[in-house]
Amino acid sequence: MSREHARPILQPTEDFDWIIGSDEPGAAHRLAHETSWALLDRVRSVADPEVVDRVVGIATQEGIDDIAELWSHADARSLAGVLWRLYLLRQVAAVNPAAIADLFSRGLEAAVTIDPVVAGAAEPVTPDSMVDLCTTILRGVYAGDLTAALNRAASYCRLMSLGAAALADDRDAHDDAHAAELTQRSLRYSAFAEELHAAAVRWRDGTLD
Numbered sequence: 188m189s190r191e192h193a194r195p196i197l198q199p200t201e202d203f204d205w206i207i208g209s210d211e212p213g214a215a216h217r218l219a220h221e222t223s224w225a226l227l228d229r230v231r232s233v234a235d236p237e238v239v240d241r242v243v244g245i246a247t248q249e250g251i252d253d254i255a256e257l258w259s260h261a262d263a264r265s266l267a268g269v270l271w272r273l274y275l276l277r278q279v280a281a282v283n284p285a286a287i288a289d290l291f292s293r294g295l296e297a298a299v300t301i302d303p304v305v306a307g308a309a310e311p312v313t314p315d316s317m318v319d320l321c322t323t324i325l326r327g328v329y330a331g332d333l334t335a336a337l338n339r340a341a342s343y344c345r346l347m348s349l350g351a352a353a354l355a356d357d358r359d360a361h362d363d364a365h366a367a368e369l370t371q372r373s374l375r376y377s378a379f380a381e382e383l384h385a386a387a388v389r390w391r392d393g394t395l396d
Contacts, residue, residue, distance in 0.1 A: 219258050220396065223267035230329045239330045243277075243322060251278055263382035264389065265396040272379055273328060273340055277321040284314030287347070291317055294350030305342035337387035341380045348376035 230242050245251060254274055261267035280287045292312045295303050307323075309316045324343065327336030355369035389395040 215260065219261040219267035220265060222257055223261075223265070223270050227266060227270075227329070234330065236330070239326055242329055243325050245274070262396070263386070269337065269383065269386045269395070270328070272383060273325050276340065276343070276379075277318075277325050280318050280321040284318050287317045288312050288314045290347050290350030290354065291343075292350065293353040294346030294348070297349040297353050298346060300345070302342040302345050305339055306346055307339060308343075334387045334391045337383050337390065341383040341387065344376045344380035344383060348373045348380060351376060 226242065230238055245254060251274060254271065258267040258271035258274075261271060263269070263272070291308065295308070295312065306320070308320050320343065324336055324340045327333070327339065351369045351373035355366045355373060358366040358369060386395060
């Protein structure tokens with residue numbers, strides 16, 4: 188899928204600090220929009236596995252800070268907002284894979300939908316397999332069916348939401364503060380699931396900003 192928009196040169200952080208902090212209405216929004224589409228179009232058009240690996244690998248390098256500055260405030264209805272959410276999921280899994288694996292396993296136990304099939308997690312669930320899953324989902328954005336990748340990410344988030352809610356129930360009688368934290372995490376994952384599913388529909392319909 189292609190879009191009619193400018194293809195700017197991706198600039199390092201110091202070169203666009205003035206834009207992020209600019210008082211010009213919409214400057215940051217335009218930068219997020221243009222860079223996200225330029226990156227996606229460029230990588231998908233090249234279809235080079237090494238290029239895809241480098242772009243996906245941004246989530247494990249210092250480049251994640253640049254992505255945050257560019258895209259973290261973008262609307263969930265935009266490509267920039269979608270990409271930020273996927274990079275964030277990958278980063279969270281990489282930072283604390285054992286905790287992510289625990290929540291996901293609990294989510295699988297609680298699931299009564301096809302989300303486990305759609306998410307496609309390898310069995311048994313391990314910390315390494317969760318990092319691999321989030322990496323595979325992100326790779327699918329740049330080298331695969333983007334609608335399928337977004338729906339897969341949405342299913343992943345629904346399972347994580349179920350897992351966090353289940354653990355919150357377990358903690359409720361022993362640690363109210365931790366239970367409340369887990370409940371909020373469950374709600375955030377649920378919101379991500381809804382946003383990513385909606386983005387999949389918009390991409391399919393050609394209406395993703």
